[in-house]
Amino acid sequence: MSENTKHTFVVGGTSGLGFAVAEAAHARGEEVTIAGRGAARAAEIASAIGPDVRGLHLDLEDMASVSAAFADGPPIDHLVITPIHRVMTSVKDFNIAEASRLAQIKLTGYVATVSAALPRLKPTSSIVLFGGLAKANPYIGSTMISIVNGGIVGMTRTMAVELSPIRVNSISPGLVPDSPSWERAIKHGANPVVEAMVARTPSRRLPTTQDVVHAVLFLLDNRAVNGIDLEIDGGIQWV
Numbered sequence: 001m002s003e004n005t006k007h008t009f010v011v012g013g014t015s016g017l018g019f020a021v022a023e024a025a026h027a028r029g030e031e032v033t034i035a036g037r038g039a040a041r042a043a044e045i046a047s048a049i050g051p052d053v054r055g056l057h058l059d060l061e062d063m064a065s066v067s068a069a070f071a072d073g074p075p076i077d078h079l080v081i082t083p084i085h086r087v088m089t090s091v092k093d094f095n096i097a098e099a100s101r102l103a104q105i106k107l108t109g110y111v112a113t114v115s116a117a118l119p120r121l122k123p124t125s126s127i128v129l130f131g132g133l134a135k136a137n138p139y140i141g142s143t144m145i146s147i148v149n150g151g152i153v154g155m156t157r158t159m160a161v162e163l164s165p166i167r168v169n170s171i172s173p174g175l176v177p178d179s180p181s182w183e184r185a186i187k188h189g190a191n192p193v194v195e196a197m198v199a200r201t202p203s204r205r206l207p208t209t210q211d212v213v214h215a216v217l218f219l220l221d222n223r224a225v226n227g228i229d230l231e232i233d234g235g236i237q238w239v
């Protein structure tokens, strides 16, 4: 790798949108590290992207593993954080244990990850945090997903101020039908949900994984963009 090669670190790069971002960063010649739960699994998935891609164990429910994942290694130009723990729970029937896990992963965990990465970030580095459109468009059972995704917007703005001049942005995708989690859901009968979303979307198409990747690379690269939450949703109308 040359001195000018950028290094992209994707927490949650072992699956779905994070994996696609890691693949895209690798395809454009960047040094890539991915992290997820399980050293052997992360290493195997990393090698599927490329022989030089690092795969590390990192569990956002285990803060020691977060510190360990960032303890050594080259400076990080781009940090992307995607993990989610999918929890359906409502205020009326609240699952406290699962709700707490999601808050730990997506709120405390994201902040702890950035904090652990800081010694390896440069003034020119940029960060992208993953939220989601449930932040402002709840459905029954989305209580915790809406809360944490709303929290990502505040986190982004706070970090953009606190970590200046490092840039921090977030992305809020709408439903991404070709992501593995939705491909599984569609196989189990969720197609009417997808069709209802398309009907509400003026562009008549929902975001694809590659649309999300394109947007993440834009946020990582564009040096004028800071502290924003980019909605990728085809202009969906909720009323």
Ligand SMILES: NC(=O)c1ccc[n+]([C@@H]2O[C@H](COP(=O)([O-])OP(=O)(O)OC[C@H]3O[C@@H](n4cnc5c(N)ncnc54)[C@H](OP(=O)(O)O)[C@@H]3O)[C@@H](O)[C@H]2O)c1
Pocket: 011, 012, 013, 014, 015, 016, 017, 018, 035, 036, 037, 038, 058, 059, 060, 061, 082, 083, 084, 085, 105, 130, 131, 132, 133, 172, 173, 174, 175, 176, 177, 179, 180, 181, 182
């Ligand atoms: N897909 C969509 O339609 C959609 C829509 C809106 C928003 N989003 C947001 O986009 C992000 C990515 O979604 P996705 O569909 O790509 O999800 P995904 O395929 O389920 O991937 C989730 C990633 O999170 C990692 N992860 C989960 N728990 C973890 C933990 N405790 N510690 C470390 N890593 C953990 C998983 O890695 P391991 O299993 O290897 O640990 C995996 O790499 C999420 O934040 C989601 O809310 C997605």
